[in-house]
Amino acid sequence: MSDKYRVGIIGCGGIARLHVHGYQGVEEVEIVAIADPVEDALNDFGESYNIQTRYLDPREMLDKENLDIVSVATWHRLHAPMTIAACARKPKAVLCEKPMGTNLGECDEMLIAAQRNNVKVAIAHQRRFNPVWTDARQLIANGAIGEPRQIVCKGGQGLLNDCSHLFDMMRYVLGDPDAEWVIGNVERKTERYERDIPIEDRSAGIIGFQGGCIGLLLQEIAGPNYQGGIIYGSDGIIDLTEQRALLLNSKRAEWEDRRAEGENPSVAQVQELISWIEGRSGHRGEAINGRAAVEIIMAIYDSARLHEVVQMPVRTHASPLEAMIESGDLPVERPGRYDIRAMLLRGESMQP
Template identity: 25%
Template sequence: MGNSTPTYRTALVGCGGRGMALLRTADQINRIQFVAASDLNGINFDQLTAAGIPVYRDFEQMLEKESVDLVIVATPIATHYRVAKQVLSFPVTGLYLEKSMATRLWEADDLISRAEEAEIFFVVGHQLRYTPSWASVKNMIQENAIGKIGYIRAHRGAALLTHHTHQTDLMRYYLDDVPVSWVLGQLHRDGSHLSEGLESEMQALGFVQFENGVSGIIESGQYNPSAGNHLMLIGEKGEIRVGSGARFRNVDTGGKWQPLPQHDQPHIFESFLEWIEGGEEHRCSARKGRDTLEVLLSIYESCHQRRRIELPLQERGNALEEMINEGILP
């Protein structure tokens, strides 16, 4: 890739619905060329073959045979660590790994260490940082639309590690990824509950104290009636609701609710290439994804230890798994 506008030979691992969506998104960038795809179960192979993309059942065999610069991994969350670890053993330039990056903190740290040692650019798929309807709130905050933020609340009717990771990550993005001081959490589960094949909580509640003084509430799981999928931010001059029922109000609107303005956002994969080529760190770099995972795992750990958890988190595993194995939760 010695010319000024290199083409990045790209491979997809995991060709289900999410993987194909990522392929279509990445394919919007002219400098990204898909040269191979792999899926253990052969999902969507007919479609990929019709597009002229070679397919493999074994992703390691694919990476051994094909010359690849970028790898996009969209396999089930329980496989993320194992698959990403193997990808990072190949001479690639960049790895895009779907969220959450792992299910245990030691796994996330190990992947980051391997990527740094191999000088591989590593991104985790918290793509809402680039989605205009969500990311534009960051622009509003920078424009001082609601003044100094004091409180932020995130709700999503899904499990923490599989889906609420997006909303928790947005909390951190809106607050410039400021560190968290401590987390207090509780879980509910009355039997086996699978989310994307992962044993998960049915409901979760977390209080997050950020170092800058902002207080955050994380609500996860099914409620009746549904509270929707949204974040609420309250500042000294107004408030913002983004997601379901999106709107804002402040002193300039006279306290009346108004639709959220939209701001153009860069393309998530174009920004990936720019980072590789010496630009600013990607909004979804792995270290940011790791810190979001730490907050979620701290909710589990708080429930396990029945106390608030100071960060950085000292426990490196997954306390939900431990509570299930110990019979504390069914």
């Protein structure tokens, strides 16, 4: 019998392929089983990677396969129940997709499940393993732009989806400070959904981080949307994308174009998971960081709901956006539900 870590994947869609890429790049692991209730998805995926042990019911896989590592790669609403189901079977680790949960109540239950069962839970904000972003983090830590004062990002697809990476990026490059306060607003005049979660048409948030840096995120307000941002400091600027960091400061006459090289982020994310399991390091995607990104999002929604500057920690456990929709505080003016990710569904479905 192989002495490799036994991996099972829940949800066989697009992002699960990136998880496979990550696991295939690390010798100590072996993907032994996959689960997805949609037979087509399960079999396509199994055939692509030659994985023969397939389950329509993820809990049956968890019960039978004695897994060491579980990937949760389903849509957002299933992140909490699937992570909690996995933790209850006591694997060594769970790697769950972002956003960690759709509200803070879910995130906290995931943390309880991890602690109760002594399972290491990481959230796949894999850009923390992008060497360019790590380079930016080190530059800032070493004072290359002086005191960081502002980070400006432009995102889309609602705050929970792509923007969760951006809030995570703000924290990552600043050295993971806590958010102290948040003010924000949302506009939702259409019945917009993303992977079955109601999202706003547009939104903006301003975040006050410990240490004094201010984060600003514009969602569908002023494109183009991209993964990255501009970080302004007292003595310089870093203009960051996924591919490069441009650096300017008082020691340079021109912009320096920095392109750090390193391991593929999906592979590096799994390597660090193994090192975490074996007690050689922590994991930079550990769940507490995934929760922090969700908390900033919920604070923006709660600021819109309560018309106030939200002082952290957020004490609303449900999604304030969903609460506003249910209470009628955010009336739709142009009715008709649509999901910007309906193209991911199979067959005739337009809704899950």
